[in-house]
Amino acid sequence: xxxxxxxxxxxxxxxxxxxxxxxxxxxxxxxxxxxxxxxxxxxxxxxxxxxxxxxxxxxxxxxxxxxxxxxxxxxxxxxxxxxxxxxxxxxxxxxxxxxxxxxxxxxxxxxxxxxxxxxxxxxxxxxxxxxxxxxxxxxxxxxxxxxxxxxxxxxxxxxxxxxxxxxxxxxxxxxxxxxxxxxxxxxxxxxxxxxxxxxxxxxxxxxxxxxxxxxxxxxxxxxxxxxxxxxxxxxxxxxxxxxxxxxxxxxxxxxxxxxxxxxxxxxxxxxxxxxxxxxxxxxxxxxxxxxxxxxxxxxxxxxxxxxxxxxxxxxxxxxxxxxxxxxxxxxxxxxxxxxxxxxxxxxxxxxxxxxxxxxxxxxxxxxxxxxxxxxxxxxxxxxxxxxxxxxxxxxxxxxxxxxxxxxxxxxxxxxxxxxxxxxxxxxxxxxxxxxxxxxxxxxxxxxxxxxxxxxxxxxxxxxxxxxxxxxxxxxxxxxxxxxxxxxxxxxxxxxxxxxxxxxxxxxxxxxxxxxxxxxxxxxxxxxxxxxxxxxxxxxxxxxxxxxxxxxxxxxx
Numbered sequence: 001x002x003x004x005x006x007x008x009x010x011x012x013x014x015x016x017x018x019x020x021x022x023x024x025x026x027x028x029x030x031x032x033x034x035x036x037x038x039x040x041x042x043x044x045x046x047x048x049x050x051x052x053x054x055x056x057x058x059x060x061x062x063x064x065x066x067x068x069x070x071x072x073x074x075x076x077x078x079x080x081x082x083x084x085x086x087x088x089x090x091x092x093x094x095x096x097x098x099x100x101x102x103x104x105x106x107x108x109x110x111x112x113x114x115x116x117x118x119x120x121x122x123x124x125x126x127x128x129x130x131x132x133x134x135x136x137x138x139x140x141x142x143x144x145x146x147x148x149x150x151x152x153x154x155x156x157x158x159x160x161x162x163x164x165x166x167x168x169x170x171x172x173x174x175x176x177x178x179x180x181x182x183x184x185x186x187x188x189x190x191x192x193x194x195x196x197x198x199x200x201x202x203x204x205x206x207x208x209x210x211x212x213x214x215x216x217x218x219x220x221x222x223x224x225x226x227x228x229x230x231x232x233x234x235x236x237x238x239x240x241x242x243x244x245x246x247x248x249x250x251x252x253x254x255x256x257x258x259x260x261x262x263x264x265x266x267x268x269x270x271x272x273x274x275x276x277x278x279x280x281x282x283x284x285x286x287x288x289x290x291x292x293x294x295x296x297x298x299x300x301x302x303x304x305x306x307x308x309x310x311x312x313x314x315x316x317x318x319x320x321x322x323x324x325x326x327x328x329x330x331x332x333x334x335x336x337x338x339x340x341x342x343x344x345x346x347x348x349x350x351x352x353x354x355x356x357x358x359x360x361x362x363x364x365x366x367x368x369x370x371x372x373x374x375x376x377x378x379x380x381x382x383x384x385x386x387x388x389x390x391x392x393x394x395x396x397x398x399x400x401x402x403x404x405x406x407x408x409x410x411x412x413x414x415x416x417x418x419x420x421x422x423x424x425x426x427x428x429x430x431x432x433x434x435x436x437x438x439x440x441x442x443x444x445x446x447x448x449x450x451x452x453x454x455x456x457x458x459x460x461x462x463x464x465x466x467x468x469x470x471x472x473x474x475x476x477x478x479x480x481x482x483x484x485x486x487x488x489x490x491x492x493x494x495x496x497x498x499x500x501x502x503x504x505x506x507x508x509x510x511x512x513x514x515x516x517x518x519x520x521x522x523x524x525x526x527x528x529x530x531x532x533x534x535x536x537x538x539x540x541x542x543x544x545x546x547x548x549x550x551x552x553x554x555x556x
Contacts, residue, residue: 094419105431118431133182156228178376181229183209230288258296278318313369326375328376375423377425383437411460430442441453470484495545496546513534516533518544
């Protein structure tokens with residue numbers, strides 16, 4: 001019989017001192033400050049949990065934090081989950097970048113209580129291909145020309161937009177970004193009645209986007225609009241409709257420009273209309289800024305839109321010379337209103353599996369029609385049923401465990417999308433809050449502190465990336481997911497996701513001496529906890545996401 005890990009022994013009441021864990025400098029170098037944090041957490045848990053025996057020492061609880069945490073997770077499973085990795089059997093090489101999207105809303109404006117923390121969190125990620133989206137519910141923050149030009153004047157105004165995008169570009173400095181000014185000015189569409197211009201930049205306006213037919217059927221008006229925005233940020237300014245120069249002083253580098261957002265819903269565009277618009281806009285932007293690449297489609301419901309992929313990815317449906325650099329589409333796991341929260345894990349992961357089937361289908365179309373085109377899945381997340389169609393702040397009371405479940409869904413999808421050859425997997429979104437899908441937020445909208453969704457993205461971003469080899473990984477249960485990676489530097493790493501809100505016992509050959517980083521319900525609003533495994537059997541608490549890096553001795 002193999003020896004139980006410290007953590008497994010702790011669960012059965014054995015007291016183990018901190019010194020018995022055997023901290024190795026490889027795992028903990030530069031992290032000593034977390035020891036005191038862990039001790040403080042242990043003391044807090046000790047005081048608050050009356051179910052613990054009064055004779056258990058604080059050292060017992062501190063060592064609990066250095067091993068994989070079970071402070072939150074439900075009843076321990078008696079089943080032992082065996083994970084077997086053949087490190088020499090490579091099943092694919094990752095091209096996948098883990099990243100996120102930043103959707104513009106008032107909490108990202110300067111002067112917001114969380115502005116500084118939000119952008120610092122973004123800066124700390126150091127992620128590539130971050131997507132920036134000024135979106136229609138806040139027209140004053142998303143539309144640079146809110147009224148049509150007259151014979152005497154134009155109405156270009158970047159005064160509210162500039163601080164947002166410049167703060168974003170500063171926080172992502174040195175990294176490629178994807179910019180999507182997704183909202184076409186409402187006055188460019190034919191409507192039965194005039195849509196009133198908004199007056200409050202902080203007020204949400206879900207009615208701004210109306211109409212399905214552009215007033216200029218040649219699409220020159222709309223394509224020139226986007227070309228002028230690009231020129232404002234990359235070429236130092238532009239010449240307006242009346243021939244007057246507007247200088248910005250901006251010479252920013254934008255790697256990708258995404259054209260519109262979820263067009264099958266926003267203005268109900270057909271594949272044919274969207275493709276014509278994509279061609280017109282991309283051609284106009286290329287004339288203004290020749291180096292920019294383009295992302296097309298950005299579909300909300302890819303499983304319902306096969307004709308969109310078939311039409312858009314077929315080069316014969318485009319004007320000569322139009323680039324199809326990348327396509328994008330989205331996924332959110334959303335429960336039904338009737339579902340209780342206990343069923344969320346089953347529903348979310350089942351929907352994630354269906355989405356993977358959709359990706360396989362879309363990839364078969366892409367490879368057939370436009371194999372050089374990349375794929376960006378730049379909105380990946382979960383949304384609670386309470387967020388749909390509601391603006392009531394009371395609906396935003398979200399259980400802490402939800403953030404871990406949502407983070408686990410992203411962690412579950414990321415390696416499987418890497419195996420399918422997807423280039424970008426972007427978590428949605430940096431800041432959500434009441435009136436704008438609070439359950440997709442990666443930071444607390446009241447304090448600006450990152451939640452588990454943020455920390456899991458950071459964990460994956462820092463451990464996995466393009467060039468990693470995905471190795472054959474076998475597991476004997478559907479309640480836990482695992483995937484082995486060998487990095488370009490030869491490090492052997494294993495991503496483990498507990499898909500259930502209960503403790504899972506893990507058996508991993510070669511785990512002795514490995515370094516483990518864990519995000520779970522005990523880490524809360526903090527970064528991953530670190531531990532050094534002292535046996536091949538250990539436990540993960542409910543909805544935990546862990547990265548196990550094997551020791552140098554094992555790698556040798």
